[in-house]
Each structure stands twice: as C-alpha cells, then as structure tokens.
Amino acid sequence: MHLDVLDLRNFYYRTGLGRAVQRSIRAEMLGFWPAARNETVVGFGFAAPLLRPYLTDAERVIALMPGQQGVMPWPSGQPNLSVLCEETFWPLQTGLADKLVLLHGLETSENPTKLLEECRRVLAPGGKALFIVPNRAGLWARRDQTPFGFGRPFSLTQLETQLERHAFEPTRNTAALYQPPFDSRFWLKTGGFWEKTGRKLSMRFAGGVLIVEATRQVKAPTNGLKERVRRPLRVLEGLTQPEPNPNPV
Numbered sequence: 001m002h003l004d005v006l007d008l009r010n011f012y013y014r015t016g017l018g019r020a021v022q023r024s025i026r027a028e029m030l031g032f033w034p035a036a037r038n039e040t041v042v043g044f045g046f047a048a049p050l051l052r053p054y055l056t057d058a059e060r061v062i063a064l065m066p067g068q069q070g071v072m073p074w075p076s077g078q079p080n081l082s083v084l085c086e087e088t089f090w091p092l093q094t095g096l097a098d099k100l101v102l103l104h105g106l107e108t109s110e111n112p113t114k115l116l117e118e119c120r121r122v123l124a125p126g127g128k129a130l131f132i133v134p135n136r137a138g139l140w141a142r143r144d145q146t147p148f149g150f151g152r153p154f155s156l157t158q159l160e161t162q163l164e165r166h167a168f169e170p171t172r173n174t175a176a177l178y179q180p181p182f183d184s185r186f187w188l189k190t191g192g193f194w195e196k197t198g199r200k201l202s203m204r205f206a207g208g209v210l211i212v213e214a215t216r217q218v219k220a221p222t223n224g225l226k227e228r229v230r231r232p233l234r235v236l237e238g239l240t241q242p243e244p245n246p247n248p249v
Contacts, residue, residue, distance in 0.1 A: 021177060038057070043063045094121050132209055132210070176208065
C-alpha cells in the first residue's frame with residue numbers, strides 16, 4: 001500500500017523529524033555517491049528529498065512517483081522534474097539511468113517482482129541502484145506515525161536475497177536513522193548524537209532503515225564456440241589415407 005503524496009510531503013518538508021530523516025539518509029547516500037557529474041539520476045517512490053544534491057552537476061534528474069501515491073511538483077522554485085507513472089511501467093527508455101534511488105518504493109509495492117524487473121530494465125550497464133527500506137529489526141518499522149511504519153520491512157538478508165533473485169548484485173550496504181522516531185524537542189536536539197553512536201553498533205538492530213547498493217548482473221555472452229569445437233573438423237573430408245611410397249628415393 002503506497003502512502004499519499006501529501007502525507008509524505010508534509011512529513012519530509014514540514015516536520016522536524018522529517019527533516020532529520022532527510023539529513024540522515026542523504027548523508028549515507030552521499031557517502032556512496034558524492035557526485036553524479038554528467039549522469040542521469042532517477043528516483044522512484046518518494047526519493048525527491050534525497051535527489052537535490054545532484055541537481056547541480058547531473059545531466060538530468062527525474063523523480064518518478066507511482067500513480068497509487070500521487071505526484072507533486074518538484075523541485076520547488078525550479079522547472080518541474082517529477083513524473084507520475086505506473087508502478088511497473090516507467091516512461092523511460094531502457095538503460096537510461098546511471099544512478100537509481102528507491103525510497104518508499106519497494107516496501108509499499110503491490111508487485112515487487114515486476115518493480116524490480118523495471119528497475120533492472122531502466123538501469124544502464126555499469127549503473128548503480130540504491131534500495132532504501134525499513135529495517136525489520138529497527139524501531140522505526142514499529143511506529144506508524146512515520147512513513148517507515150507502513151509496508152513490508154526487510155532484514156538485510158531478505159533484501160539482498162530479493163535483489164539477487166532479480167539479477168542484481170549487492171555491492172555495499174549500510175544503515176541510517178539511529179535516532180528514535182519521536183518528534184519531541186529532546187530527541188530532535190540529540191539526533192546527531194544518536195546517529196554517531198548508532199554507527200558504532202550493529203546496523204541490523206540499531207538502524208531504522210537499511211540501504212543496499214546494487215548493480216545489474218550481466219550474463220557473459222555465449223558465442224557458440226563450445227558447440228563448434230564439439231563438431232569434427234571437416235576440412236580434410238574426402239582425402240584418402242596416405243600410403244607408403246613403393247619406390248622410395
């Protein structure tokens with residue numbers, strides 16, 4: 001079940017807790033991808049809050065938002081880069097995206113298998129995807145006062161297994177949102193402390209979200225060499241077996 005775009009917008013842009021979420025996840029994302037110079041960056045779900053750092057140097061940035069969720073204009077004060085689309089049928093050509101970010105996309109999908117197939121189709125050879133999902137063992141997945149309390153949370157093993165089944169190769173992983181999911185002034189003011197402390201703990205149990213970077217698995221081309229080798233060489237067919245010369249020199 002997708003959340004409504006108005007609820008997501010209000011959380012991320014109009015609450016202190018939502019802005020803290022942006023800072024935490026965006027910091028981890030920039031640790032993986034500091035820049036996207038001359039690349040195409042695509043976000044799906046509600047990834048817009050994370051994509052702003054790439055507006056300055058990327059060739060293009062596109063924020064795809066599924067129809068079940070709804071769409072909003074983005075970025076504010078600039079030409080619109082957000083697109084309303086079908087969840088499993090994106091209006092993008094195959095192999096377009098150099099970088100792909102999913103936030104509030106996979107865990108709320110009504111058809112995760114087809115969604116991952118569409119992710120793979122759009123991702124360019126050598127491109128990288130970042131899957132951000134609620135951590136099943138974390139506190140954020142247990143509170144429906146935030147967007148991370150909806151949909152299907154994952155463990156790290158579950159997420160990586162799901163990606164591998166759809167021809168993605170997980171390369172790196174981390175976690176974010178170590179601060180508790182409460183919006184009181186105390187928790188918001190001490191959020192930085194909890195983020196720093198949480199990174200020293202086990203991310204599988206402490207982090208509110210899991211972040212996995214993955215690339216497309218590309219099968220090695222088959223050129224039929226083995227089949228040709230198995231066939232006998234027929235260049236010398238028709239020649240008789242050589243016989244000894246009866247009159248040697």
